[in-house]
Amino acid sequence: MRAIGIILAGGNNYRMKELSQRRAVAAMPIAGSYRSIDFALSNMSNSHIQKVAVFTQYNARSLNEHLSSSKWWDFGRKQGGLFVFTPIVTMESSTWYRGTADAIYQNLEFLKNSHEPYVVIASGDAVYKMDYNKVLEYHIEKKADITVVCKEIGAESEVTRFGTLRMNEESRIEEFEEKPIVAKSNTVSCGIYVIRRRQLIELIEKCAEEGRFDFVKDVLIRFKDIKRIYGYKIKDYWRNIASVEDYFATNMDFLKPAIREYFFKEYPSIYSKADDLPPAKYNAGSHVKNSLVSSGSIVNGTVEDSVIFRNTFIGNNCYIKNSIILNDVYIGDNTRIENCIVESGDTIRANSQHIGEGAIKIVIEKNDRYII
């Protein structure tokens, strides 16, 4: 085993609006049956990284529930395993994670007690498939100190909510700006890094001594002229979900045959916690077109161009269009929903209407649910 993994899953993001009141971004449901962190975890597992730490602090209940057993990603091994680190109170410190570097610093023992020479750092809020070993080989070949995975993005997302970078012809990173006001480049950092374990410990300890807490600002940007920081450009699908628009679009991407083929059929697979729900059921009067439907759902009405998550009930004569219905939602009869994201656990009363006009509307309705 050449590397250990770290997944940064701490964050909330104001761009997720009401959706992240309930959970960390890494726990957001994706594509009917997954949660965002499944992609990073499965990539780790498929890259034969056996020891993975997840750092989390913002509303981690949903995430902890999802990670309650490591067997789904095949981490329940005698060597390595899955570790979930939330901030702890000790004699010396009782602070929250004040940034990504600080999160690593507060758990530095995990790095010190490992023997693997490299660390792969990933974030829990992106949808992609990646063999981290390829990045690692590139990292070794370039004799890099840090390798940053990056991607050129088009008009589909706002470049300015990422770290943007510019590389020279050898792929060494020359410019790196975090969330620039005006982006000078459309190559963005994917938040995936490869670094030697001892190098990381050294850099993080240096940061901590100086009271600096952020991995991007205080390590990548600050050290870019004295450390060999390289970019590894990817062309494959990669999408960050941490804004309502991107979250919605990422889910809708799965309605495209090529994307489904890539994530659902091609090797390797993405794993998730099994929910043991019965098959989806379509009663008389259901009309479902160009949509994804997950197990445990019961459909009585019309659904078009939408993603229906697990255990959802859609009543008679409903019309759901271009929407995302999250887990455990109950939608009463004769309801119309268009351009919406319906929060999980919602109960939508019969005969109601929710239509997002101009923008995606987030629907949160906690009504009493009557047993039918």
Added chain:
Amino acid sequence: MIRKEMIAMLLAGGQGSRLGVLTSKVAKPAVAFGGKYRIIDFPLSNCINSGVDTVGVLTQYQPLRLNTHIGIGIPWDLDRNIGGVTVLPPYEKIENSSWYRGTADAIYQNIDYMDSFNPEYILILSGDHIYKMDYEVMLDFHKQNGAEVTLAAMPVPLEEAKRFGILITDENRKIVDFEEKPENPRSNLASMGIYIFNWKTLKEALLAKADQPGLDFGKHIIPYCHQKEAPLYAYEYNGYWKDVGTLHSYWEANMELIDLVPDFNLYEEYWKIYTRSQIIQPQYLGPDSVVEKSIIGEGTTILGQVYNSVIGCGVTIGEGTVVRDSIIMNETTIGKGCEIYKGILAENVNIEDEVKLGIGDEVENETDPHIYNHGLVTIGEKSVVPKGTVVGKNSVIFGVTTAADYDNGNLASGKTLIKAGGEA
């Protein structure tokens, strides 16, 4: 010391020959049911939901799929430090090595397994029934009555009673007599093949009757206990219970799941049925698809029309295809422009474009009319049906078939097409 109050022994060795080609490569308990499940999931889930965490599964006929499915029992939470699920195939001994020659003989040959848990009670189950039952309630009944043997029994219509083992009881549900498939039944309480024994009583009976050929619970062990005047009780069960022993009853039980509120409800929160599922993706319904009155498993892609059907996981149904009143098992692919009526398609079947199944008149099957009937078309696992083929009713296809195997692209009603060495 290891001690378990009650352990279960699940008989899963039978072939189930009345399911025809569905069981030519797999044991009956491993046959798919209800879209994503296999028949054995029901008794296994009942065990864990009833708090029985030690289950011995007796296998013999074609156990590969069953072994792979059970593994170490993770899906049913039966991966335990002590107990859990153990697969028990027949094994060689210094003398008297043999296959399992009967239901009770299989149990007899595993006395050591049961002894190792020092149980007080043994629960005997069979792996081919669809039902939900709380065995703990049955055990309470067993204890309250001071029974040594309790048989689960359900009331059946009197005219059907002659197909079952019938129990005659007094007002306290104590069994006074029983009859095996009687002409003129004296009661309508049918034994369901679910027994709780005091381990002492069972062990004594097994040892006493060990030399009996074809040692069977219904024929030998229960009568022996009765004769020894051990208290036998009948535990009445009134829920859904279905023996899916024939193709038609198997098809019917699947079809009952798609009723608006089915008798057997898989959607209840507190008695989940667990299964091993490799496929977890959502299903995709295409722009021109129509799906009504159907249940559909994970990862399935439907571009055509599906009515009144039970579709498994990872299935693909092509554009313009119509599927009605059918059961399609995992990973089967159906091409474009097909018509399928009352089909039972096993796993990994490949139906090429423009195939029609279940067309024409009802004609009795030429080889096995008692198996292939009621107008069903049955296709065995990993079979291939070539483009444009038209297949009649009460017919069966098994193996990789090509156009040369058909009469001008037709297989008439009632025909059997089983190709030797059917594996691709």
